[in-house]
Amino acid sequence: MPLLRRIRLAALPIALSVVLAACGAGGGAASDAPKSPCDTSDDFPSRPIELIVPWAAGGGTDSVARFIGTQLGQRLGVQVNVVNRTGGGGVVGHSAIATARPDGTTIGLATVEITMMHWQGLTDLTYEQLTPIGLVNSDPAGVTVRTEAQWTDVQQLLAEAKAQPGAMTASGTGRGGIWDLARAGMLLEAGLPADAIRWVPSEGAAPALQELVAGGINVSTASLVENHTMIESGRAKALAVMAEERLPNLPDVPTLREQGIDFTMAAWRGIAGPEGLPDDIVGELSCHLDGIVHSPEYEEFMGTAGFGIVWKNAQDFGAYLAAQDAEKGEIMRAAGLAA
Incomplete structure (x- = not known):
């Protein structure tokens, strides 16, 4: 066999492994190949991920979750299953996210209601019982x-x-x-x-x-x-x-x-996990979300649906949640809507 052909054939497995790593191939597969910049956890994900939606199938939140779930699954190399957990004005689904095992196998698409429900007296659950991963959407009133x-x-x-x-x-x-x-x-x-x-x-x-x-x-x-x-x-x-x-x-x-009225208000959606989610898993998920939100595919999907694209990483989303919660409480108390 010619020397040049032998070199090309020998290089194929190495090239393939680099491509797989760059795409975020997960599933716990061992590899000595260079990792994707998003791969910050050695053993994550080791099995399929559940993405909880606190609202019914077929709605806007559900459609955004399913698109992100598909894209995230491709990047991680595992199945991401969207599960609708409805009821209680968002309480059931958000509670399911908060009470999940903090290992990254259960995350959810949290919505603005997480900063409102406890003020209404619907639940004791607050945003502090979630781990923010990334804000992906906001639609103003x-x-x-x-x-x-x-x-x-x-x-x-x-x-x-x-x-x-x-x-x-x-x-x-x-x-x-x-x-x-x-x-x-x-x-x-x-x-x-x-x-x-x-x-x-x-x-x-x-x-x-x-x-x-x-x-x-x-x-x-x-x-x-x-x-x-x-x-x-x-x-x-x-x-x-x-x-x-x-x-x-x-x-x-x-x-x-x-x-002349200095006021803003919006409904928003963001990916979050249960409290105590390890930093390396948060970092990996947030990194992949960053890539999804800034992709042409996401821009086309959101543009077709008419949804606004707003991105905040895990740290900025956490600060945003705190500010949103305080704002909602102030308005609800002043308007007589707080419990």
């Missing part, structure tokens, strides 16, 4: 009204709420839900009572939007992502977004801050 409504900006809407307190109604979720807090926080920041615009509980953003266009309520404070279709079709109009900056897909909608 909005102020949406009927196309025929006379208001052209938020200040006009609030002026009417001040002149006729309690005459107008808003909806977007159940009582004390994230979009209810968006309404209350906006009003309080504007110097109005939290009930200047009354809240009408609903089963979610979609039925609330139907009520809006039918004239049953005056305002929806759900995310503009959820109201986007009606806004695009001209059946509703957005007066503001409760974000730091305008949304790329709705560049003509100003922020509340641009209209």
Whole structure:
């Protein structure tokens, strides 16, 4: 056999092992090949991973979890199984994440409700019983009204709420839900009572939007992502977004801050594990999540669904959780929504 061909054949196993390592091949397979930069734990993962979703299958949180689970499984080289654990307004699923064995084989997609449920008296569980791994999404609240409504900006809407307190109604979720807090926080920041615009509980953003266009309520404070279709079709109009900056897909909608109200509010999702998850496992998972969130595939998936992409690593996500919890408690107490 020619010498050059023998050299090429001998190099094939080495090249293959390097490729597998770079892709984050897991499953506990022993290898002397160079590791992926994300491989910080020698024996993780050794078996399939369970990714808990505290909400029902088919929803936005579920779809984000399934996409991330597939991508994470490919990078780790093990199966990542999404399991929906619903009930109690998110209590059941978040509790399942918190009480899992801290070995990395059970993680979950935590949502903004982890910073709200204990203030409502639904549970003693708080974010401190979770280990943050990475924030992967955030969708800000909005102020949406009927196309025929006379208001052209938020200040006009609030002026009417001040002149006729309690005459107008808003909806977007159940009582004390994230979009209810968006309404209350906006009003309080504007110097109005939290009930200047009354809240009408609903089963979610979609039925609330139907009520809006039918004239049953005056305002929806759900995310503009959820109201986007009606806004695009001209059946509703957005007066503001409760974000730091305008949304790329709705560049003509100003922020509340641009209209003199220094307030933001958003629903978010992030990967977390139980308290006590080892640092090396947290580091490996966070590293892989970083790669997923900054991939063209994730950008395309989230863009198609209309979800916002926001990334925070484990440390920054932990600080964010603490700030979010404090903010939610302050608003809920001021609005009479805390237990």
